Amino acid sequence: GSGDGRGAARSASDLIAYKNVNDMPPPRDRELMIQIDQKNEAILLPIYGSMVPFHVATVKSVSSQQDNNRTGYMRIIFNVPGTAFNPHDANSLKFQGSIYLKEVSFRSKDPRHVSEVVQLIKTLRRQVASRESERAERAT
Amino acid sequence: MSDGHTFSSILLGGRGGTSPGTFNVSSKKISWTKSGGGGGGGKTIEVDKSDIVNLTWMKVPRTFQLGVRIRDGLVYKFTGFKEQDVTSLTTYFQKNFGKTSEEKQLSISGHNWGEVDLTGNMLSFLVGSKQAFEVSLADVSQTQLQGKNDVVLEFHMDDTTGANEAYGVLAALLGPKDSLIEISFHIPNSNTQYVGDENRP
Secondary structure (H helix, E strand, C coil), X not given: CCCCXXXXXXXXXXXXXXXXXXXCCCCCCCCCCCEEECCCCEEEEEEXXXXXXXXXHHEEEEEEEECCCCCEEEEXXXXXXXXXCCCCHHHHHXXXXXXXXXXXXXXXXXHHHXXXXXXXXXXXXXXHHHHHHXXXXXXC | CCCCEEEEEEEEECCCCEEEEEEEECCCEEEEEECXXXXXXXXXXXXXXXXXXXXXXXXXXXXXXXXXXXXXXXXXXXXXXXXXXXHHHHHHHHHXXXXXXXXECECCCCCCEEEEEEECCEEEEEECCEEEEEEEHHHEEXXXXXXXXXXXXXXXXXXXXXXXXXXXXXXXXXXXXXXXXEEEEECXXXXXXXXHHCCCC
C-alpha cells in the first residue's frame, strides 16, 4: 500500500540524499538503469543521459506493470502539498512558490528489473518512514 | 587536425541512455563519433561553431559533463571529461569559438520541489538553483492539464521519432533500457510563475 506518507513527508525537507556529487554511485551500466542507493536512501533515475537522485522520503507511492510484450512499466508518485492525508504544512509554507515534480513513469526492456526496483523502493520507504516517525515520537 | 583536441571514451547522452564514442574539437566545429562496429558505430554528430548557442560544464559522479546547446534548442550532453580537460577546453572554446562556458551544478539533495525553466526546446527542473534534470520538449507528444494544478508531459513512445532531425539521429544511436515516458509537475496555487502559457510542440 502507499500509506499516508505522513512520517516521511514531514521530514522530507530535512532529509538530504547527498552532500557531495562524488558520493553518488557511478552508473552501473552505460544504458543507465534505474538504481537504488540503500545507504543514502536515494533512488537514481536516468533522465536524459544523467542519473538524477531523489530521496526516498519524497516518494508517496510506487507501482509497476507488465504487458504481454515483456515490457515493464514503473510509476513513481512524489509527495506534493495539498493532497489529502498529507499535511505538508511546514514544507508548503517554507517552499511557497515552488513547483513540485509529481510523477515520473518509465518503460523498461527488463520487467524483472522493474519489479525488483519497486520492491526495493517500497522496503526502503517503509524503513525510512518508521525511523522518522519514531524520531518524531521521541521528540515530543 | 593539428589545432584540435581529441578525447576518447566520451559518452553521448540522451533521453534513453548513453553511447560511447570519440569527442573531437577543432577551431571550426565540435564532433562526436560513435565507437565500435554495428549498431551505429562510426556515426557522427557535428556541430558547426556558428550553431553553438552556449556551452556548460557540470560535475557529475566521477567525471564532468559538457552541455552544447545548438540553435534549434537541442542540447547535446557529453560525459567523461577530466578536470584538466575542463580547464583546457574552456580556454579553447573561449579562444576559438568566442564562447565562455558556464558552470552548472547538479542537484544532489534528492528533493522534488524547485523551479521550472524553459529555454529553447529544453525544460529544466532546478532545485535550489541547481539542475536536477533537463528534458527536450521536442520529444513531448502530448501535454495535458490535469485538474487545476498538474501539468503532464507525455513523451514519444517511439524513440526514433524526434520533432527535429538532430534528435532523430541522437535517438537512433541510443538503445534505452529504462526510458522516461511521462512526467508531471504540480504547480501550487501559490506559484506565480505559470508554465502553462508556453506553446509546447
